[in-house]
Amino acid sequence: MKHICEIYPKTPSVCNCLNIRRASRAVTQLYDQELKSSGLTIAQLGLLRHPG
Template sequence: MEHITEYVLKPSSPCNCLNIRRASRATTQFYDKMLEPSGLKITQLSLLRHVKRLEPIGISELAKAMRIDRTTLNRNLKPLVDVGLITINPGKDPRVKEVMLSEGGKVAIEKALVFWEEAQVAMKEYLGEEDLTVLVKLLAKLEALEQ
């Protein structure tokens, strides 16, 4: 497991939005690095876990559950379909396409979860339990801005 032992604080921007975006990008890069041995990115693991929990699920419903737009979801689904981790099939309603995990997708999740759990522990160690709890509450509050 990678432990974060030192860090250099970077100058903040007067723009809160930019600071949040920078932190989001750094966090994503950290998780992607930790997940690298699994072959998945954090966005892909998140998508696969949503599908596992909700399958079979229509693309529009999945986009809503993940709180992303349908175009972004379709763009993120394509590489996972291409490597055989998910399948997209016609639903009961011919206008709806349903997303499901393949067996390979289930295996990929299990493999990646080991590295994700290590990343979670490293992040908790880095921030400390109290700061992490505050951060999660603040992030939920910021997400509530979305209409």
């Protein structure tokens, strides 16, 4: 598995909101990369796992 900095190499900002948004985007990209072979994205996986 790649290190998160390899997938989303952004430097921290003084704005905490921006840092949280970047972290969320980085985690999404990390999961999408790991799921690539299955043809699913993390959003699709979340919908499939929803019990509703």
